[in-house]
Amino acid sequence: MADPVARDRVEWLREQINYHNYRYHVLDSPEISDAQFDALMQELRTLEAQHPELVTPESPTQRVGAAPVEAFGVIDHPVPLLSLGNVFNREELLAWHRRVTGLLDGRAFDMVCELKMDGLAVALVYEGGRLATGATRGDGYHGEEITQNLRTIKSIPLVIQGAAPRRFEVRGEVFLTKAGFEQLNQERARQGLPLYANPRNSGAGSVRQLDPRITAARPLDIFVYALGWAEDGAGMPATHWETLGFLKDLGFRVNPLSVRLGSIEEVASFCEEWVERRHTLPYEADGVVVKVDNLGYQQQLGVVGREPRWAVAYKFPAIQGTTRLLDIGINVGRTGSLNPYAILKPVQVSGVTIRHAALHNEEDILRKDIRIGDVVIVQRAGEVIPEVVGPVVSRRTGQEREFRLPEGCPVCETPILRPAGEAMARCPNRACPAQGLELLKHFVSRGAMDIEGMGQALCAALLERGLVKDVADIYYLTAEQLEALVMGQNKRTGNDIAVGQKRAGNAISAIEQSKARPLASILFALGIRHVGGETAELLAQRFGSLAALAAASEADLMQVEGIGPKVAASIAAYFSDEENLRIVEKLRQAGVALEAAPTAPRATPLQGLEFVFTGRLERFTRTGAESLVKELGANASSNVTRKTSYVVAGEEPGSKADRARQLGAKVLSEEEFLHLLEEAGVKG
DNA sequence: CCGCCTCGAGTTCT
């Protein structure tokens, strides 16, 4: 008799899986991540294996996908397009290999590894050397006829090169490159259309347009990876690897990164290497497909359920996840801007626990229709910064609350300001404790006065005790005051007295050293609105001293290249405020240098060049490299544009290197960059 | 007035 607990669970799992299958395959609008779906499937398979009496022909494990939608013609796949079993780590991969080795009576075999494209699987039938039909995978047995759309994809040959079987079917994955995806979304944003969440969704959406002209306008691509069947073919390949070569010879696009390997250890290393490097790919891949190379062996191994035993998908850890939005908090920035952020039920995304994510501003929240209590899709933008993609609308219970900014500042309760046409709401109270703290943290930060040993905790404690009321006060602190404060903190952390004294001493000497920072650093540190590092540099060069800058009129300021009316007004406003002038005077009396140090005439061997640095460099920090090329007369920015001359790519470069290639900028390795410096007369 | 390009400001996690 069946275990009733298992029966209930199996039924529940099937309902879930059927529903999500439908979302994914029919609507192209998944609401859980692939990893979560895989987990449901895995649990069902395990339960069915333990309770074979519960298996029915209708179970999702017994079929490949959902029924196709009605709008397109239906095409039968005489040889069904199978799905793949998944493994998630090295152990499971080794277990698969052991199983296959056993089934082959211990014989050794080669394997082919291919990146698993995150796109849409298609089958293309050629007759007499011409593309006859193209179809989606559908449920594996019946797909949608989308020939007209596939014909628009330029990497699909309409006519075959050279000798080919009279009739045959090739299989491949249609996808959108990351660059193509961004381009498409920018276009849609301009037209006010809803944005696609990721390249897979938009690729699927593009291929299944009823109007082929829309498909044609999208930068779709294809990698072909298998021969489904063939009639009247003489001298056909005997291995999968040869099949790939054969397909390439016929004019199909085959992923050049595929490899044939002899041992499972090499296969595992290949998979693990791509887990690390996948973000360097110009397209999205969600795993590596491992196939037994010998087609005779494939036949012998056969198919179980709907999964071949001769292939397996090594899945990458998910980049997206879903979780609940518990609440929306608000931070107050140094300029008084109110910045909402998401408080999330902790969730693992690509190996990191995410608890918070920026939500930018109220308009952004409304545009994405994010509500408190929603289940939301979370991803790490550029694989790093957590980001809320959007809500899963169908999981709403009606208990969700729309987010509204409060009327008053969450810290000081001053009524907030919402200037018309501006996205950011602000707290106008310059005495707001939140602003004071952010301003002080900014003042001591790297790139500003760069005072090491003054972290968030110390800044907060100084303000709290009233030892510091404005940024200039830190230059009047005594060693005793700091020691007492640091000791107070140490009691909690259990450090001993000597450490406390040392820390206080370090802070005092760091404060002392900061008095000699260049004028630009001080201008930046003051936190004048619209004056960041670059503008501070311009101002320092032009005016040469803080006094000269303070005396400048708005008209004088606008003479400086890159400074327009807004920035000029902001600077003038800063120096017409009594309180600010008092702070500047206190800094001067404390002995902070407010003049530009006389600058040596600069060498300019790299005059006119634009550099962008990306990735991790061995011999420089990124800012170090930037200031070095600036000293040599070049410019350094963080965005690759048409004006960029060189992109210097270190270890693990991001998307910038790709963009550089697109725009035709030269990409240099660190070696080549060092070489360039030598030629420019810099000693290594 | 629009479409670049740059800069500023705020951000997460280890």
Added chain:
DNA sequence: CTCGAGGCGG
């Protein structure tokens, strides 16, 4: 890294 917004040229 992302988004907003200022500056500026066409």
